[in-house]
Amino acid sequence: MDIRYYIFLSIALFVTGIIGVLTRRNAIVIFMCIELMLNAVNLLLVAFSKMHYKALAATNPTAGTDGQLFVFFIMVVAAAEVSVGLAIIVMLYRNTRSVDINFLNRLKH
């Protein structure tokens, strides 16, 4: 399977996430779009890891393992990020009764 198909698929998923971030105002949806972007990257990492394995398996039986472990760590970090991020969103909701990110314009002051 040509690696470029995986690249284009990942780009499509990633850009979909970006468009979501740009067009939506709901903080939770934006957060989900970010998760989508992370998954696009994960997919690409796994595809690359298998590409390397196919090319180098003869000399190195563990070639490409790093890529898959990276995906594992990305999932770990994403989980931690989600727990903190959702706590922040809850805080936001409690203070403003809304999860509209346009209320988050405190950076102006």
Next chain:
Amino acid sequence: MKNLIALIPLLPLAGFLINGLGRNFLSKGLVSIIGSGTVLGSFIISCMLFSRGEFSSVPYKYFDFINVGTLHIPFAFQIDQLSTLFLLIITGVGFLIHVYSTAYMHEENRGHFGRYFAYLNLFVFSMLLLVMGANYLIMFIGWEGVGLCSYLLIGYWFKNIDYTKAAKKAFVMNRIGDLGFLLALFWMLQRFGTLSYHELFSANGIIASLHTLDTTDIVGITLLLFVGATGKSAQIPLYTWLPDAMAGPTPVSALIHAATMVTAGIYMIARSNILYNLAPSTLTVIAYVGGATALLAATIAVKQNDIKKVLAYSTVSQLGYMFLALGTGAYVAGVFHVMTHAFFKALLFLGSGSVIHAMSGQQDIRFMGGLRKKLKITYLTFLIGCIAIAGIPPFSGFFSKDAILLSAFEHEKFLWVVGLLTAALTAFYMFRLLFVTFNGSFRGTEEQRHHVHESPAAMTIPLIVLAILSIVGGFVGVPEVFAEGGERLAAFLSPVIAQHHGNVEHAGVSHGTELALMAGTTILALLAIGFAWFRYRNYREEQNGAFGKVLENKWYVDELYDSVIVKPLNGLGRFADVFIERSGIDALVNGVGRAVNYGGRQLRWLQSGQVGSYVLLMVISMVLFFVMEFFLKK
């Protein structure tokens, strides 16, 4: 020898430092002794130098003053006949005036008294530097130094705003002249590469190898030097500061604004005589400027009522005489007149100071009169001064003035007529001053009548010494027509001042003509004195005619300068202020500020604080970055 010479200027410098730093705790007596003693020391050393007679045009080098690239200017002194003569005049007259000042300034409080003597010593130091320097740069240092001291001493009573203004006027006008001097120095450096007199003027020096007359360089340099001289020596058009300079204490007027500093221009031109001989056109300019100044100032002096103003215009007039002499090539006569003038003008100023002292500060001669009886010594010495300046034989003024007139006669008849007219006017206004002040009846207040008294010995002794010098000072330059082996001064100065250019003493004027001219001059002066006696013996208030008013207002020259130079400059300044500064530069500066402000206000919308817009900008810049990375990178 070398160290002894260095001591001459160092003594007054030491006096300046001691008096200036210690003015608040040294007693007045100590200040007087230090101030006068240092100058006396310099005078004694100068006399020693003179009596030894070891004159040389080779400079005594002390250290390198400027040593940059090809420019080497040593700090060096040159002791030749000309500078020795000036040394004697400066330290001698300077010492007498210091002594006189101890009494004249006695009423000043301690700090100011010390300040006065510090300035006076600094002045003597600068003046000595000016005449002793072995190159034009050292002369320029002294030149600026005396200008500074002149400013400080004119504004000595700095609480009086008019005096301060007079000091500023003197300073600014001197600066104009100094600029000319400085430009001349640059030109000389550029053209000749040296400023040293020895390298320039000695028999096998740079100037001696030039033969062409009136080249652009020589005329330019000499004219610029002359501009410097007009500033310092108060010639047209820069003379108006000198009468105003009378705001200073009277001894200062005597020393700086009559006897020594104002003759710096004469010294400079006499020093550069070899250069000037190569520029006859400059000499013509000098002669005419000098003649015009002499006549103009003499006419103004006729109608002045302030005793010091009369003497100030008389000084301007006499300086014009000296430039007339220089311009006709009679350098020796010019220097001779500097010497005699130093004696009798210092005498007259000190005499007027004595009168002012007696009259409790009154300077207007209309409120004096009849002082002859009460101020006997002052009267007698003043009379001697007047006779000397009027040119009656055998007083000193006669010989020097006659040498100048003879040179003018031989050189250009018109200038001779101007000189003759000036001589008659001089005799007239000086004796008008004498008669109005000392003859007739007393016109002051009762209080002043009781107060009038002869000055103390410290003031009268310098007067007497100067009077004697005024009488006998002329004998050093007795012309050959009276005595075999005359012209001692010309012979003395001959190593420094070249004699080949139209000098009167060896000129084609026969002894008979010379005697006739002298007789004519003397008779004219006597007639003027007689007229003054007839008119002013018993002075009464008189109405001025229209011409008299013009003279009394000094030909409105100050007003002319005001409207021709000061007002247009003010206008230009206002124009620059309103149009260039405010609408131009300010608008530009404010415009920059406003543009930044406006730009900031517009760019502020980018910084909305909305996270969404930041992300959008981030994505857009990512797109741009990728475009650059993928497609634009070669």
Next chain:
Amino acid sequence: MGITEILFWILAVASIGSALMVVTSKNPIFSVIWLIVTFFTISGHYILLNAQFLAVVNIIVYAGAIMVLFLFVIMLMNLDKNTEVQKGRWMRLIGAVAGGCLLLVLVAGLRSTEARATQLGTGDIGLIQNLGRVLFTEYVVPFELSSVLFLTAMVGAVVIGKRDQTGRAAVATAAATTAGTLEAE
């Protein structure tokens, strides 16, 4: 075209379509559900690539824990209605155009990369046995550090939720507790 290629294309279309549904659904609940679908398709891709461990973890952690957490928060805050204020039409258009530009630029830029093949179906590095060996030998320090990261995240979530002392911190506590369960996994 073998079965794996056919499966790849089906999964690719499904994942892009469901991702687009995540972005375009007005109701956040639908977004969450479509995102879970996306995660399942991505797990399908992992299985195609013979990365079975990651496929399983993806489903458990993402589709299971994280998305449940999202759902939980949305429902707690009653955000399940179409209450979201939409961005202005122009802003949405600009956002879509900017994203489209990025897509075009990336695809155009990477179109001409070297055509190298990746391995589908076979290859056993994705098996838990191989990954585990590497993880607990070479990557044991990052692994332990990730547990510290979880602890920190847990404490952070509690602190953020407890900022308000009035006791109305039920939601935050719930979030923190869920994070704790994640750690336990």
